[in-house]
Amino acid sequence: MTATDDLANLLPTADQLKQKAAAAQAEKAAEALRARTAEQTEKNALIERLSKPSGVSDEDALKRVAIVIQRAVSNGFTEVQVARFPNTLFTDRGRSINQQEAGWQETLTGLPKEMYEFWKRHLEARGYRIRYQIIDFSSGVPGDVGIFLEWS
Known part of the structure; x- marks a missing residue:
């Protein structure tokens, strides 16, 4: 194994880093969307519940x-x-x-x-x-x- 091979294994290319960063950003965006969707679903359920009679005497x-x-x-x-x-x-x-x-x-x-x-x-x-x-x-x-x- 040569020094060049060691460097290639040790340090990713700039394109590889860009791809990794893009994948991490995409995952963060997807997680934020899942959280907003869950929050909206919860809010809609609350509004639905509050729109109906309470049933309290x-x-x-x-x-x-x-x-x-x-x-x-x-x-x-x-x-x-x-x-x-x-x-x-x-x-x-x-x-x-x-x-x-x-x-x-x-x-x-x-x-x-x-x-x-x-x-x-x-x-x-x-x-x-x-x-x-x-x-x-x-x-x-x-x-x-x-x-x-x-x-x-």
Whole structure:
């Protein structure tokens, strides 16, 4: 074996390195695509689940609300965020909520609508207020909507 043969085995050619780098970049891109696809699939499943009735009885919901409120009050709070939803659950993607337009509640669907109707039936007359607010402005546009329950 000659010194030239040793060098050929020890050091790959520039073309071989380019091919190896291209393969590594392609694998990174494929992995990123798989991750984005999995994330989108998970998000779609969540939106599908949130678009349907919860199946929680008013009695169970009242018990849950009482626990949340008692915990918040004991920590000195006068409001609590009770939920966060993607803006795709609103017929206008949260635009009327962001603009504080009259009739914004007509844009509610799925679980956000169920929560509003529960508040209307059981909590409004007891002096509780509900506030829907855009809480995420990723990319400069309205994103997730938070639902807050207030009592002060």
